Ligand code: GDP
């Protein structure tokens with residue numbers, strides 16, 4: 001589960017990682033320009049609190065001053081960003097940026113260790129840095145004595161004197177924070193201010209969903225996301241929400257992973273990962289469709305079934321039953337092969353549902369639908 005920026009920054013505070021002075025404005029709150037006086041600033045940054053990043057590029061980060069403050073708040077609350085209605089805005093001091101850095105800690109199961117990732121080219125997504133300037137990304141497993149290795153590799157960046165030392169201090173705090181069931185703790189950008197301070201301007205924290213019972217405080221606040229994950233779990237599904245627009249349902253984690261990769265290959269963007277597991281009956285299929293469609297981002301639904309203990313006719317009946325009972329306002333594409341495929345395909349045909357035996361053709365169709373073509 002992803003925490004919002006504000007929840008992440010609360011954790012940063014707790015672990016003494018410096019964040020910009022800020023406060024939260026809830027939808028419906030009475031707010032006024034006292035904040036400017038309280039923080040002794042003339043400009044603020046307003047940031048939509050949704051559990052996804054890339055807000056800067058999609059209008060979720062606005063700059064404001066005393067004269068347009070109320071108007072900007074209204075403007076931001078009226079937006080839908082990455083499919084999320086905004087119920088909370090974080091208003092914080094605007095920093096004077098000298099340089100934007102990237103810092104994160106992720107759990108690497110392959111290395112059996114937390115990994116520290118650092119780059120001098122922060123402010124854009126790590127994938128973009130990896131594509132444009134891979135030589136400017138440093139990865140170090142956090143094992144005893146990692147600091148010297150990290151320091152050595154950072155020399156190429158020519159950062160102001162003392163900066164690397166400070167990055168190491170912050171990394172140690174972030175490491176302590178991550179040890180609380182966190183699989184990703186990212187600061188992007190980590191801002192080097194003109195007065196040579198390092199401030200965490202953003203936070204992305206992913207909490208291991210399996211450890212949610214130890215972090216009940218997030219269940220209430222992140223209700224929408226947690227509810228879907230919980231609902232899916234009760235049905236024996238694995239569900240992870242993503243930020244694209246193609247709803248995905250498949251049987252088997254490997255098949256669903258492969259589906260996401262193939263979608264990306266055809267320039268499609270998955271809205272979620274949902275694995276129904278093996279042997280799902282028609283009721284389970286109907287439920288899986290319900291869960292996926294609760295994400296308002298979905299513009300196209302793709303169901304990929306490789307029948308084995310899962311029977312194609314059961315799956316087809318589940319889809320057809322859902323369509324009979326519900327008004328479906330997005331196109332559905334199905335790829336269905338394996339046990340009882342002929343019966344399954346017959347049921348889909350009768351229900352007027354697009355289906356394919358070939359995965360690439362099917363995915364191509366689902367992507368075309370997602371683009372409204
Ligand atoms: P994200 O797009 O969801 O990752 O949101 P961020 O919090 O990372 O903000 C996106 C971008 O907005 C940053 O990379 C900065 O360029 C800019 N930004 C965010 N906060 C500040 C700030 O306090 N001062 C200035 N000048 N720019 C900021």
Ligand code: MN
Nearest residue numbers: 053188189202
């Ligand atoms: Mn960011």
